[in-house]
Amino acid sequence: MTEPNGFTQVTEGIGANSTSQANPYGPNPSDYLSNVNSFQLIESTLREGEQFANAFFDTEKKIEIAKALDDFGVDYIELTSPVASEQSRKDCEAICKLGLKAKILTHIRCHMDDAKVAVETGVDGVDVVIGTSQYLRQYSHGKDMNYIAKSAIEVIEFVKSKGIEIRFSSEDSFRSDLVDLLNIYRTVDKIGVNRVGIADTVGCANPRQVYELVRTLKSVVNCEIECHFHNDTGCAIANAYTALEGGAKLIDVSVLGIGERNGITPLGGLMARMIAADRDYVLSKYKLHKLRDLENLVAEAIQVNVPFNNPITGFCAFTHKAGIHAKAILANPSTYEILNPSDFGLTRYIHFANRLTGWNAIKSRVDQLNLDLSDEQCKEVTNKIKKLGDVRQLNIDDVDSIIKDFHANMGTPLLKPVDGPEVKKQKTL
């Protein structure tokens, strides 16, 4: 592993980072409907993700991504509607023929024209969506709730007759009338959909709203609840988690969260949230050590950089800098880590080459260099390092030079002989 400037990799002396006991507050006893410990993923990089501004996936790339998602362990893979374009239909058919473990879905408008094409592609299920907010009813399709219910029934019964899964979702659910929503959900539940979907299409929802709506819906329908959260106001991961607490079962995600505008709940970010909640379940289902490769695959395909502050795989997600943090991490990583980097095939670093460093971090570097300095001497050399760190950005070489010079000068006592000059001066830094 490359060692970036100013960092050192820390692996020795560290026990398992058991997060299962980390949080004394634990699950809320009122969450008896919670699916935090039994959630499933609907991976939509090849549908929602294709709506990301930069995304153009050719057939070969789609197949590569689908295989990587399947290998990672996602439960469903959702594909662009086969009526979006001729090639979209062909790609959908091609991915259905791959024989993946994940079930393949396609995502269509609530319309028989689309449904008829979709069921012929070989998918395991169809995700149907229609706008239910006043905004979308007025400016998108122009239909009322009666028309929506009638179309939904027709499409659902048709898809069911083909023996494949069917999900009905409202669109812009959090700006839809609650009674309208519950009415249509109850109607489609009675016909026998596999899932109903709640979609925060514009990214306006907040966690407690999500919890309330999911809990309410849970008392109205018998089928599973799927949730889809856009990230315009930065709550897509938290909303997904809170939805699971409320009883939703399935969360829509995409790699790096790519989708319309700035996207939806990211796969990696949700993994971070869920492993903090139930490490055993997450590790039993998903190959977390493949997350970085998966993100790099998609990032390269859409020509973006993985964000510097990405959950888990951001370049400094496991880098500890301030002296007080470094000291505690060296004693026990659980002090300042809720995630264990090794669960993701990653490594933690102590960033000691800076003015915020402390003597514990420097002592650890001294040990790595196989030098012998007392605690007092480590404190002294730390002060020298902090002084240089006040002047400019440091790298490991700077720190190592200071330490080695200090050590080299130790062979000779620094006290002046009784009647002579200091024998050897320390180099000025």
Add this chain to the structure above:
Amino acid sequence: MTEPNGFTQVTEGIGANSTSQANPYGPNPSDYLSNVNSFQLIESTLREGEQFANAFFDTEKKIEIAKALDDFGVDYIELTSPVASEQSRKDCEAICKLGLKAKILTHIRCHMDDAKVAVETGVDGVDVVIGTSQYLRQYSHGKDMNYIAKSAIEVIEFVKSKGIEIRFSSEDSFRSDLVDLLNIYRTVDKIGVNRVGIADTVGCANPRQVYELVRTLKSVVNCEIECHFHNDTGCAIANAYTALEGGAKLIDVSVLGIGERNGITPLGGLMARMIAADRDYVLSKYKLHKLRDLENLVAEAIQVNVPFNNPITGFCAFTHKAGIHAKAILANPSTYEILNPSDFGLTRYIHFANRLTGWNAIKSRVDQLNLDLSDEQCKEVTNKIKKLGDVRQLNIDDVDSIIKDFHANMGTPLLKPVDGPEVKKQKTL
């Protein structure tokens, strides 16, 4: 404004995006303690942000950032402890002398040695922190709760005697014993701190836990509550929002969220969340159109790219792609936007040069090109565009060529003359 490939800027025919009525679910009546409409910001780019791996701010850069934050309108600016290094102390003094509108704070350990230096710097207040979780008590400072209370009382009384503000915060609050926490908070509240702080130091908290803890604490103390959320599991924005709902008043933020590991609640992301909740309040306090410059200033200083999917300022945060989205956005942007880009001095785009495009988006481009095509003709040319979009990634030139060719060929009837060849063939694409 530069027009990226495949996009078109959309400004005409668009009314104000009134978000105040956007969400029929509205505030929860049980949130009578909510500060969603009256929150304050403690901006910590120059403290927490300095703990970001890449951060090295020299005096000049610190002053530039402090001035930009002040201009933006943050309520407090928090600085690195003056005991971190000699230059840290000098910089703290220099920023205190700038005469900014924002109050200046510095952040220290709960120790008299630190407090004595801090009060001499000229700050308006001191933020004191001490680890209260079992992890930190065992592996960081090694003290019990009695010792913590005793130190806290000494430091708080000393700082108060100097006539400046004092905050006491626990560290790793969500892994601390609840009774211990409430005890120490009640103790320091009785002495008369200005604020108590809750800190999710490891980023393990989830929104409903945050709400519960804030509500509980609100019933124990009379002072204001400040919250600090790390983003390891992607909930830092949502947790901040939920804390405000529960009655917290102040949120710690940093530009781009920079801080230890992958950081804390980002200023921009929280602005997105808060403007969706109370646009008038946010616009009255903060200069949102300076957000992008502020982020660019810090991103450049720490040598990172603004994440592609950053809230508000990510390059595609206001870009709409799928045909069904583009159609509705053209009719009314509120259909698929909870944020109005013009509030941030930004612009929305329709991405029409792709295979997911629809004829409404293409018709809008035809209009921009001042060409005259009927709806049926727009649908026809849209099919041609989608066909090419199936083969490769498109840019605006591709689409414009197809439209112009199509239009140019319209002058001549495409029907064959009765007894002759077709007069003019359309160009093959």
